[in-house]
Amino acid sequence: MHPSSLIAITRDVSPSLAACELSFVERAPIDLDRAVEQHRAYRSALAALGCEVHDLPAQAEFPDAVFVEDVAIVVDEIAVMTRPGAPSRRGEGATVAPLLARWRSLRAIEAPGTLDGGDVLRIGRRVCVGESARSNAAGIAQLRALLAPHGYTVQGVPIHGCLHLKSAVTALADDTVLVQPAWVDRAAFAGYRIVEVDTAEEHAANVLRIGDRVISPACFPRTHARIRVAGVEVVAVDVSELQKAEGAVTCCSLVFTSAP
Numbered sequence: 059m060h061p062s063s064l065i066a067i068t069r070d071v072s073p074s075l076a077a078c079e080l081s082f083v084e085r086a087p088i089d090l091d092r093a094v095e096q097h098r099a100y101r102s103a104l105a106a107l108g109c110e111v112h113d114l115p116a117q118a119e120f121p122d123a124v125f126v127e128d129v130a131i132v133v134d135e136i137a138v139m140t141r142p143g144a145p146s147r148r149g150e151g152a153t154v155a156p157l158l159a160r161w162r163s164l165r166a167i168e169a170p171g172t173l174d175g176g177d178v179l180r181i182g183r184r185v186c187v188g189e190s191a192r193s194n195a196a197g198i199a200q201l202r203a204l205l206a207p208h209g210y211t212v213q214g215v216p217i218h219g220c221l222h223l224k225s226a227v228t229a230l231a232d233d234t235v236l237v238q239p240a241w242v243d244r245a246a247f248a249g250y251r252i253v254e255v256d257t258a259e260e261h262a263a264n265v266l267r268i269g270d271r272v273i274s275p276a277c278f279p280r281t282h283a284r285i286r287v288a289g290v291e292v293v294a295v296d297v298s299e300l301q302k303a304e305g306a307v308t309c310c311s312l313v314f315t316s317a318p
């Protein structure tokens with residue numbers, strides 16, 4: 059039997075990234091070459107942290123397709139293909155599904171449900187889903203029905219002022235979350251140790267946990283100091299051009315173990 063390995067699925071930056079969806083971020087010119095280079099460095103960071111990176115080719119017809127996190131939820135037992143809330147993003151999953159099917163049996167969110175992976179925060183067997191403009195009650199109910207047989211509890215969490223739940227909160231460890239309290243109520247995470255982002259770094263709550271370390275955008279040094287005080291090592295990556303597309307670090311990959 060092969061030992062289990064950490065898989066990361068990514069997708070190259072679309073040449074049409076400038077036409078991305080934007081909700082809470084002002085449109086600003088994106089340097090595409092720089093975005094491509096930053097994405098390459100992000101993949102290198104994943105590899106350096108032990109991930110086997112499977113990079114899909116860019117899709118010119120889908121400006122936001124680099125943000126692969128939104129098209130699937132991967133748990134140990136199954137993967138759920140989402141139905142993204144933005145109609146422009148609904149075709150992105152078609153080329154991710156066959157790759158994911160190498161490791162997981164696939165399920166799917168069906169209309170009228172909508173769900174973006176960026177709204178789904180899993181900590182152990184607890185799954186929190188942002189009640190956002192992208193993920194509706196039907197989508198959350200379908201995810202609950204698909205995951206409950208595998209022992210997961212799925213709970214809707216209201217958010218306000220940001221795109222996705224994981225814009226507002228991510229996990230630093232099984233017992234610790236990093237929170238932007240302006241966008242999500244800290245009370246939803248009672249029982250966890252809570253680290254707040256620095257007030258000068260509004261978008262700093264989105265970190266990608268790989269084992270006992272986190273990847274975080276390089277532009278948030280004050281929050282990095284807080285994370286380190288909490289005992290977690292930070293790997294900083296520059297994703298400035300992807301941030302202009304309202305993306306950050308969790309959204310650019312699907313990370314899971316090959317054989318749990």
Ligand code: CIR
Nearest residue numbers: 078079125176303304305309
């Ligand atoms: C969108 O609005 O769908 C993209 N421009 C950004 C998606 C970012 N996804 C994520 O954080 N999971």
